[in-house]
Amino acid sequence: MPRAQKIALAVMAAFFLLAPLAMYPIFLMKAMCFALFACAFNLLIGFGGLLSFGHAMFLGTAGYATAHAAKVWGFPPEFAILFGTACAAVLGLVTGLLAIRRQGIYFAMITLALAQMIYFYYLQAAFTGGEDGIQAVPRGVLFGFIDLSNVWAIYGTVFVIFMAGFLLIYRVIHSPFGQVLKAIRENEPRALSLGYDVNRYKLLAYMLSATLAGLAGATKALVFQLASLTDVHWSMSGEVVLMTLLGGLGTVFGPVVGAFIIISLENYLAQLGAWVTIVQGVIFVICVLTFRRGVIGELGSWLKKPL
Amino acid sequence: MKLKQTVIAAAIAAIAGTAGTASAQVSDGVIKIGVMNDMSSLYSDIAGPGSVIAARMAIEDFGAARKGMKVEVLLADHQNKPDVGSQIANQWYDVDKVDAIFDVPTSSVALAVNEITKKKGKAFLVSGAATSDLTGKACSPNTIHWTYDTWMLANGTGSAIVKTGGDSWFFLTADYAFGHALERDTEAVVLKGGGKVLGKVRHPLNAQDFSSFLLQAQASKAKIVGLANAGGDTTNAIKQAAEFGIVKGGQSLAGMLVFLSDIHGLGLDMAQGLIFTETFYWDLNDQTRAWTKRFVAQSKGKYPTMVQAGVYSAVTHYLKAVEAAKTDDGTKVIAQMKAMPTDDPLFGKGTIRKDGRKLHPAYLVEVKKPSESKGPYDYYKVRATIPANEAFRPEKDGGCNL
Numbered sequence: 001m002p003r004a005q006k007i008a009l010a011v012m013a014a015f016f017l018l019a020p021l022a023m024y025p026i027f028l029m030k031a032m033c034f035a036l037f038a039c040a041f042n043l044l045i046g047f048g049g050l051l052s053f054g055h056a057m058f059l060g061t062a063g064y065a066t067a068h069a070a071k072v073w074g075f076p077p078e079f080a081i082l083f084g085t086a087c088a089a090v091l092g093l094v095t096g097l098l099a100i101r102r103q104g105i106y107f108a109m110i111t112l113a114l115a116q117m118i119y120f121y122y123l124q125a126a127f128t129g130g131e132d133g134i135q136a137v138p139r140g141v142l143f144g145f146i147d148l149s150n151v152w153a154i155y156g157t158v159f160v161i162f163m164a165g166f167l168l169i170y171r172v173i174h175s176p177f178g179q180v181l182k183a184i185r186e187n188e189p190r191a192l193s194l195g196y197d198v199n200r201y202k203l204l205a206y207m208l209s210a211t212l213a214g215l216a217g218a219t220k221a222l223v224f225q226l227a228s229l230t231d232v233h234w235s236m237s238g239e240v241v242l243m244t245l246l247g248g249l250g251t252v253f254g255p256v257v258g259a260f261i262i263i264s265l266e267n268y269l270a271q272l273g274a275w276v277t278i279v280q281g282v283i284f285v286i287c288v289l290t291f292r293r294g295v296i297g298e299l300g301s302w303l304k305k306p307l
Numbered sequence: 308m309k310l311k312q313t314v315i316a317a318a319i320a321a322i323a324g325t326a327g328t329a330s331a332q333v334s335d336g337v338i339k340i341g342v343m344n345d346m347s348s349l350y351s352d353i354a355g356p357g358s359v360i361a362a363r364m365a366i367e368d369f370g371a372a373r374k375g376m377k378v379e380v381l382l383a384d385h386q387n388k389p390d391v392g393s394q395i396a397n398q399w400y401d402v403d404k405v406d407a408i409f410d411v412p413t414s415s416v417a418l419a420v421n422e423i424t425k426k427k428g429k430a431f432l433v434s435g436a437a438t439s440d441l442t443g444k445a446c447s448p449n450t451i452h453w454t455y456d457t458w459m460l461a462n463g464t465g466s467a468i469v470k471t472g473g474d475s476w477f478f479l480t481a482d483y484a485f486g487h488a489l490e491r492d493t494e495a496v497v498l499k500g501g502g503k504v505l506g507k508v509r510h511p512l513n514a515q516d517f518s519s520f521l522l523q524a525q526a527s528k529a530k531i532v533g534l535a536n537a538g539g540d541t542t543n544a545i546k547q548a549a550e551f552g553i554v555k556g557g558q559s560l561a562g563m564l565v566f567l568s569d570i571h572g573l574g575l576d577m578a579q580g581l582i583f584t585e586t587f588y589w590d591l592n593d594q595t596r597a598w599t600k601r602f603v604a605q606s607k608g609k610y611p612t613m614v615q616a617g618v619y620s621a622v623t624h625y626l627k628a629v630e631a632a633k634t635d636d637g638t639k640v641i642a643q644m645k646a647m648p649t650d651d652p653l654f655g656k657g658t659i660r661k662d663g664r665k666l667h668p669a670y671l672v673e674v675k676k677p678s679e680s681k682g683p684y685d686y687y688k689v690r691a692t693i694p695a696n697e698a699f700r701p702e703k704d705g706g707c708n709l
Contacts, residue, residue, distance in 0.1 A: 024394075024397075024398050024401070024402055026393075026394050026397050026398065027394055027398065030390065030394060120511075120512075123483045123484075123512060124482065124483050124484065126484075129484070130483050130484030130485055131414060131415055131483070131484070131485055132414050132415050132418055132438055132440065132484075133389055133415040133418070133419075135415075135418045135419060135421075135422055135445065136418075136422045136445075220390070224389070224390045224393050224394075224419070225393075225419075225422065226389055226390070226393065226415075226418075226419050226422075228388075228389040228390070228415045228419075229415070230387075230388045230389060230390065230415075231390075266386065266388075266391055267391065267394060267395070270383040270384050270385070270386075270391065270395055272384070275347075277347050277348075
């Protein structure tokens with residue numbers, strides 16, 4: 001790991017460890033969930049070059065599965081999260097097999113179409129509670145002795161999940177597998193001619209991304225103790241694209257910063273009432289006009305270090 | 308290198324700093340009221356800034372300042388997302404020391420706030436949300452559901468229309484749980500009242516083209532076409548029904564979830580003849596007219612919906628209960644609110660049931676023809692009044708275990 005990234009990682013970990021002293025913990029947990037979601041998305045687009053416009057289906061599916069498992073089946077939190085994540089992984093495999101056959105805009109459209117199918121399924125399915133969502137999900141007791149109804153216990157759990165997910169993504173990006181992914185992103189026919197089974201790499205990247213997005217969704221369901229249609233709606237798929245773009249596409253830390261900015265806007269501007277959307281719009285316009293590479297992308301290029 | 312490290316640290320510190328400012332002031336001796344609703348999108352005309360105006364008017368009319376009570380109003384936009392609403396509610400209760408949350412349209416958000424309020428022992432007074440689960444299986448000792456609910460809309464519209472002669476129905480239903488529930492509840496009432504259902508058709512959520520559904524409704528020759536849907540689906544169906552001349556052809560449209568602001572948006576040309584149920588209309592009596600005049604002066608000409616009127620009524624009764632109970636402890640205040648009869652200029656005298664259901668009369672209204680409307684927002688004819696004890700779901704049917 002280059003030194004700049006080591007420092008950035010330490011700063012990030014220290015920030016999320018110390019921030020709850022100054023900031024509201026539930027807000028920070030939400031920021032971490034979305035940061036993991038954006039990192040998972042970035043793995044696919046930033047390193048695989050595949051723009052998925054349906055990532056909300058993984059976030060939402062895992063959320064519903066976790067909430068249902070914890071509330072109706074009485075799973076302990078660790079199994080509920082695993083179950084939710086596994087559901088997202090399976091969904092990733094099925095949709096991936098269909099979607100990776102096409103590139104570019106067609107890939108985006110196929111993922112969007114599949115996500116819309118999933119959305120309308122959840123809208124009608126009995127177990128999701130339609131537009132009421134699954135409410136009052138118990139957080140339970142982790143490993144039988146950590147009571148997650150304590151805010152610091154759940155904060156620690158979310159922090160560990162977030163860091164583990166983040167480091168896994170970091171490891172994947174810098175592994176030989178990640179190098180092949182980047183090669184495919186740059187020039188798919190050439191990677192194919194070098195003897196790489198391109199579709200298998202793409203499918204694996206897609207599944208990994210889906211699984212980690214699912215992990216974020218599963219964690220989020222326990223943090224907020226609810227699962228709702230918001231997380232499967234196509235606008236959520238759009239929001240994660242914005243988070244990634246704002247933070248810096250194809251950077252390691254960009255999606256974390258991007259997610260943090262978007263979630264902050266969403267929460268701290270809530271007091272402004274009708275102005276929220278306008279302020280958000282203005283900030284996006286400024287970012288697109290002046291920070292083409294995203295906050296971290298610009299910072300990295302100014303420091304001449306990949307971040 | 309040193310500089311660069313500092314830059315990274317500074318950048319992150321800057322983000323942290325901006326996020327940290329909007330928090331914490333500790334308050335005792337201040338009653339803090341949080342109005343949380345949709346300020347910017349689809350429900351902002353139904354609730355939105357108008358609910359905040361209504362809450363402020365209630366505080367003023369109660370004479371809080373005169374009585375030496377300090378009351379503050381906070382507002383927030385939950386953007387119709389349950390996680391945003393849940394986070395705001397948590398933060399309001401924990402950090403900003405909010406004592407009660409009002410309004411909260413969108414059922415998923417209201418149910419989430421309902422759970423948080425119960426856990427924290429605060430008070431939650433729902434005006435904007437429709438789901439009758441709030442006084443059913445999700446009922447709580449800390450929540451009162453004020454203005455209306457889905458059961459009351461389906462029941463009121465269904466039974467009152469059958470009584471006034473609309474005995475054959477055709478349903479246009481949004482194809483998801485909410486639409487199915489509305490259709491089921493209304494159908495049951497229609498059948499019980501001796502009416503019959505000639506047919507029904509399901510349309511997808513957020514449909515653009517209702518022509519084939521409306522033709523089926525027309526061909527069924529049912530006297531009443533029931534719209535078991537909400538929001539954009541209802542207004543689209545009404546517009547297209549006007550184009551097909553359904554109302555002119557002698558059939559009537561019955562809406563389930565329709566508000567004054569929807570009628571204003573549609574215009575009387577499109578909406579005339581539509582029948583639905585409301586619990587408040589500005590032109591009911593002298594008191595509501597006088598109150599509305601003051602409201603309109605602050606809302607830039609927008610007339611109050613029943614949701615906004617409900618916020619006024621709820622805040623009024625909440626403050627009375629705080630005064631009577633001499634505490635702002637959520638659970639105690641809600642208990643006090645249930646113990647006292649309600650009385651305010653907008654909903655008249657009423658009571659609050661043990662399961663948290665506020666009881667007041669409901670009105671079956673019909674939208675006027677453009678020629679009958681004499682002034683701004685002169686939109687409704689009241690066709691029937693449903694007394695308070697019949698308007699809402701009987702307590703035993705809700706499944707509330709309080």
